[in-house]
Amino acid sequence: xxxxxxxxxxxxxxxxxxxxxxxxxxxxxxxxxxxxxxxxxxxxxxxxxxxxxxxxxxxxxxxxxxxxxxxxxxxxxxxxxxxxxxxxxxxxxxxxxxxxxxxxxxxxxxxxxxxxxxxxxxxxxx
Numbered sequence: 511x512x513x514x515x516x517x518x519x520x521x522x523x524x525x526x527x528x529x530x531x532x533x534x535x536x537x538x539x540x541x542x543x544x545x546x547x548x549x550x551x552x553x554x555x556x557x558x559x560x561x562x563x564x565x566x567x568x569x570x571x572x573x574x575x576x577x578x579x580x581x582x583x584x585x586x587x588x589x590x591x592x593x594x595x596x597x598x599x600x601x602x603x604x605x606x607x608x609x610x611x612x613x614x615x616x617x618x619x620x621x622x623x624x625x626x627x628x629x630x631x632x633x634x635x636x
Contacts, residue, residue, distance in 0.1 A: 519630030530591040532606030543609040544589040548602035560617040569617035603629040
């Protein structure tokens with residue numbers, strides 16, 4: 511089982527920035543991609559950013575490219591999401607997760623584990 515704890519969300523004005531953090535536990539994650547997902551009210555949970563097990567490759571959804579930056583610290587089993595130039599449409603609950611398959615190279619289609627944390631709420635006011 512994987513345990514995920516997200517933090518760093520909040521209420522910010524449009525144009526502001528946040529840094530989200532996710533601490534993972536339950537197994538070793540060095541060989542697994544990690545990703546950030548978000549779910550807005552009434553919508554499905556979507557992948558917005560992912561990072562390879564090595565940290566050398568990243569994926570971003572088109573809607574966040576140039577504004578979001580994902581990073582990871584394997585020594586801390588943690589993944590981070592720097593969010594800049596926030597827009598009202600970024601308002602959502604943000605979740606992190608780990609890929610179910612080791613050393614996946616096609617990050618856009620990573621398959622998250624069935625375990626989800628509580629998420630962290632990001633609210634952007636206009």
